Amino acid sequence: xKILKVKFFIVFMFLGLGTLLAQEKIGYVDVQEALQSVKVxxxxxxxxxxxxxxxxxxxxxxxxxxxxxxxxxxxxxVALTEAKKKQLKEEFAxxxxxxxxxxxxxxxxxxxxxxxxxxxxxxxxSQVLEQISKEKGYQMVVAKNALLYASKxxxxxxxxIQSFNKKYK
Numbered sequence: 208x209k210i211l212k213v214k215f216f217i218v219f220m221f222l223g224l225g226t227l228l229a230q231e232k233i234g235y236v237d238v239q240e241a242l243q244s245v246k247v248x249x250x251x252x253x254x255x256x257x258x259x260x261x262x263x264x265x266x267x268x269x270x271x272x273x274x275x276x277x278x279x280x281x282x283x284x285v286a287l288t289e290a291k292k293k294q295l296k297e298e299f300a301x302x303x304x305x306x307x308x309x310x311x312x313x314x315x316x317x318x319x320x321x322x323x324x325x326x327x328x329x330x331x332x333s334q335v336l337e338q339i340s341k342e343k344g345y346q347m348v349v350a351k352n353a354l355l356y357a358s359k360x361x362x363x364x365x366x367x368i369q370s371f372n373k374k375y376k
Contacts, residue, residue, distance in 0.1 A: 232344050234363040237351040241332060242325065244368045247375050251324045259317050266309055273302045335371045339363060 241249050278297045284313070340348055340363075348363060 211228065231346045233357075234340070234343075234345045234348045234361045235354055235357050236336065236348055236367055237362070237364045238332075240364050241367050241371070242328070245328065245371050245375070246372075247331075248328050250319070251328065252321070255317060255321055255324065256303075258320070259313065262313050266306070266313060269302075269306050269309065273299070273306050277300060284289045331375060332367065332371055335374060336363070336367055337369055339366055 215306070276299045279297060280292075283295075284292065294300070336348055339345075343363075345363070349362070351357075
């Protein structure tokens with residue numbers, strides 16, 4: 208008897224939840240597309256690119272230096288003594304490891320700076336989305352990547368981009 212009551216409760220709960228969700232207006236946004244498309248974010252990416260372009264040039268020079276070390280080693284390998292081969296291999300390995308560390312550090316610093324500079328944009332985007340939701344009567348807006356399926360007419364991405372670009376020039 209108790210099990211039957213629990214089953215009825217679950218069925219009625221799902222029926223009630225389905226009715227409730229049918230009355231709710233739910234939209235979705237492709238956050239990545241919005242971040243790629245808003246003009247403010249484009250300017251931020253350009254600033255970051257400019258800031259890191261000198262570093263990247265220096266890293267490319269280091270990379271060419273490491274490649275020349277390897278080329279010189281391969282050209283001279285036949286004529287070198289075992290001690291000299293070992294020395295050049297160690298020098299190459301050290302330079303290569305330094306290059307890899309510098310590349311990783313540069314990439315990490317660039318990601319951190321991008322996250323730091325994008326955080327206010329995301330905050331502003333959230334405010335614009337909240338305003339759109341209130342105006343259009345949406346009770347909930349979710350990220351597109353969290354959906355399995357939704358109809359295209361519930362996509363608020365382009366409206367978010369247009370509204371954001373209008374508000375934040």
